[in-house]
Amino acid sequence: METAFTPWQSLGGGALIGLSAVLLMGLHGRIFGATGILTGLIAPTSRPDFIWRAMLLLGMVSGPLLVLAVTGSMPAIDVPVSLVALLIGGFLVGVGVTFSSGCTSGHGVCGLARLSPRSLASVLTFMAATAATVFIIRHVIGA
Amino acid sequence: MRLLSLYLIGLVFGTGISISGMANPAKVLNFFDLAGTWDPSLAFVMGGAVIVTFIGYRFVLKRPMPVMEARFHLPTSRVIDTRLIGGSAVFGIGWGIAGFCPGGALPALGTGSPAVFIFVGALIAGILLARAISVSRTPRPATV
Numbered sequence: 001m002e003t004a005f006t007p008w009q010s011l012g013g014g015a016l017i018g019l020s021a022v023l024l025m026g027l028h029g030r031i032f033g034a035t036g037i038l039t040g041l042i043a044p045t046s047r048p049d050f051i052w053r054a055m056l057l058l059g060m061v062s063g064p065l066l067v068l069a070v071t072g073s074m075p076a077i078d079v080p081v082s083l084v085a086l087l088i089g090g091f092l093v094g095v096g097v098t099f100s101s102g103c104t105s106g107h108g109v110c111g112l113a114r115l116s117p118r119s120l121a122s123v124l125t126f127m128a129a130t131a132a133t134v135f136i137i138r139h140v141i142g143a
Numbered sequence: 144m145r146l147l148s149l150y151l152i153g154l155v156f157g158t159g160i161s162i163s164g165m166a167n168p169a170k171v172l173n174f175f176d177l178a179g180t181w182d183p184s185l186a187f188v189m190g191g192a193v194i195v196t197f198i199g200y201r202f203v204l205k206r207p208m209p210v211m212e213a214r215f216h217l218p219t220s221r222v223i224d225t226r227l228i229g230g231s232a233v234f235g236i237g238w239g240i241a242g243f244c245p246g247g248a249l250p251a252l253g254t255g256s257p258a259v260f261i262f263v264g265a266l267i268a269g270i271l272l273a274r275a276i277s278v279s280r281t282p283r284p285a286t287v
Contacts, residue, residue, distance in 0.1 A: 003182045010184040013163025014191025020156035022199025029209035034246035055149035061253035063157020075161040078169035079258040089241020090262040094269020099230025105246035113196035122231040129235025134175040
């Protein structure tokens with residue numbers, strides 16, 4: 001399925017993601033990582049640790065509702081994959097990000113911005129693995 | 144005040160994700176489909192996010208401490224090992240299969256789309272299993 005190229009929206013959205021990462025570090029001294037936020041909620045180590053992540057998550061899920069309120073339409077979620085693919089993919093993402101200690105937000109945005117060699121190694125690896133997987137699924141298997 | 148600021152920071156992130164297209168698997172998968180229906184938008188998301196964070200961190204991390212906390216919590220590990228690379232590779236394979244990453248999927252829960260809830264359910268199962276494996280493998284100090 002084709003999708004429209006949206007450079008300005010994507011750049012603006014990316015800038016907001018960056019702004020939130022800077023604010024979280026400047027005000028609360030934390031890396032903005034979705035993996036860490038979710039893990040800290042399902043396996044909390046302390047009450048304060050749970051609460052700051054819960055507030056962030058509440059804000060995150062409010063994002064699409066703010067977009068709905070301003071533009072009159074929910075952000076598009078087009079899922080060109082099967083239910084089984086969502087389950088297998090979700091499971092693999094969960095296992096992977098636990099071992100790599102981060103994902104697109106933690107390593108990809110905050111880690112690269114800190115010039116962390118670990119994050120650069122992680123990002124290059126997952127980008128290559130994702131591209132290879134999409135190529136195999138779409139052009140080798142032909143799904 | 145502290146909790147409200149956390150909520151608003153989450154809201155900025157969730158709004159950015161929503162506008163950028165990172166929460167939309169069709170766009171994400173097309174970014175990686177160079178040989179097919181390529182959509183380069185995601186490069187602009189990552190570019191915008193990394194540039195703003197890079198510049199912002201220069202100012203913020205110069206301060207002795209964050210505004211509302213006693214200290215910065217920064218990762219100190221610099222080890223590039225099989226755990227990091229293997230985990231990243233498995234993450235990438237899963238991202239390529241499903242089209243959602245954690246940062247895209249968590250804000251997308253707010254859309255109420257059932258696909259997002261299915262993905263996040265499987266994501267949580269994967270995190271719990273991986274934690275169980277790594278905890279059981281970690282050598283425990285011998286008890287006297």
